[in-house]
Amino acid sequence: ATPVALTVATDALARIGLLVTRGHAIETLARADLFAFDKTGTLTTGRLTLVETIAAPDVTDALRLAGALEQASEHLIGRAIAQAAGSARLPPVEGLRSVAGRGVEGHINGRCLRVGNRGFVAELAGPAPDWMQEDAVRTNVYLGGEGGWLAQFMFDDDVREDARDVVSRIERDRARVVILSGDMPAAVEAVARRLGVSDARGGLLPEGKHAAVKSWQAEGRTVAMVGDGINDAPVLAQAHVSVAIGSGTELARTQADLVLLGEALLPLWKGRLLAGRTLRVIR
Numbered sequence: 001a002t003p004v005a006l007t008v009a010t011d012a013l014a015r016i017g018l019l020v021t022r023g024h025a026i027e028t029l030a031r032a033d034l035f036a037f038d039k040t041g042t043l044t045t046g047r048l049t050l051v052e053t054i055a056a057p058d059v060t061d062a063l064r065l066a067g068a069l070e071q072a073s074e075h076l077i078g079r080a081i082a083q084a085a086g087s088a089r090l091p092p093v094e095g096l097r098s099v100a101g102r103g104v105e106g107h108i109n110g111r112c113l114r115v116g117n118r119g120f121v122a123e124l125a126g127p128a129p130d131w132m133q134e135d136a137v138r139t140n141v142y143l144g145g146e147g148g149w150l151a152q153f154m155f156d157d158d159v160r161e162d163a164r165d166v167v168s169r170i171e172r173d174r175a176r177v178v179i180l181s182g183d184m185p186a187a188v189e190a191v192a193r194r195l196g197v198s199d200a201r202g203g204l205l206p207e208g209k210h211a212a213v214k215s216w217q218a219e220g221r222t223v224a225m226v227g228d229g230i231n232d233a234p235v236l237a238q239a240h241v242s243v244a245i246g247s248g249t250e251l252a253r254t255q256a257d258l259v260l261l262g263e264a265l266l267p268l269w270k271g272r273l274l275a276g277r278t279l280r281v282i283r
């Protein structure tokens with residue numbers, strides 16, 4: 001690779017909204033034959049809207065408890081809950097800890113509470129109550145703890161406008177596309193169907209995403225991982241080439257090989273084309 005050609009390509013990529021932060025990224029992006037995408041905040045906008053809350057006994061109280069637990073959260077779900085709860089009359093929390101890919105735990109009025117995915121809350125709250133709803137499409141988050149379940153929060157999150165287009169272009173370019181998500185399998189499936197992705201894996205912890213990438217690498221695949229850095233920093237680091245969403249975490253932006261600068265995913269595809277042309281010229 002001549003340095004001049006790479007410099008020219010780096011400038012051109014920056015102009016279309018894909019920032020190159022590591023020298024090898026152009027070549028690896030062109031060679032990647034498997035693209036793994038995180039779901040929340042990557043294929044979706046990550047602007048979660050709380051569309052329904054079911055709570056026993058009281059919705060406002062439940063939101064206040066969840067909001068108190070999520071006050072300092074950087075997770076998109078946590079931020080949406082904290083915003084919906086507002087900052088007024090939040091109870092004090094002790095022993096706050098967050099568990100990557102599962103949720104947040106803390107003590108309020110001496111009671112240990114959790115907000116997060118169903119399995120995480122169930123460990124403390126026990127069997128599901130009658131009022132709990134099955135919702136296969138939305139992202140569900142639960143609140144409960146010692147003494148039982150308190151609430152189910154349901155969120156909508158729009159798929160990015162160009163996500164379907166980008167996915168199909170990558171597949172037509174003979175690369176595999178897979179979704180790796182920590183969200184419930186049913187919600188991940190719903191997004192996968194809308195995007196026409198046949199391989200979508202939900203319910204994954206950060207270690208699970210990491211293990212998936214390692215196993216593809218062991219098969220000889222060149223893996224590109226696209227994520228926002230929330231619970232996917234380890235898998236971004238493991239991939240041959242990592243692409244961070246610009247609105248994601250600072251860690252992801254500073255560690256990734258490529259950074260998408262705007263709201264769109266299309267620069268990733270354009271970047272791959274340009275990277276491919278650059279390599280063909282170089283060789």
Ligand code: ADP
Nearest residue numbers: 039040075078101102103116117181182183231
């Ligand atoms: P994704 O892979 O789709 O980006 P994450 O791995 O970030 O999802 O999160 C997986 C799941 O863990 C979420 O869908 C949610 O149920 C739960 N979760 C993680 N962090 C939090 C949090 N701060 N508050 C509530 N739920 C959380």
Ligand code: MG
Nearest residue numbers: 038040041230
């Ligand atoms: Mg995410």
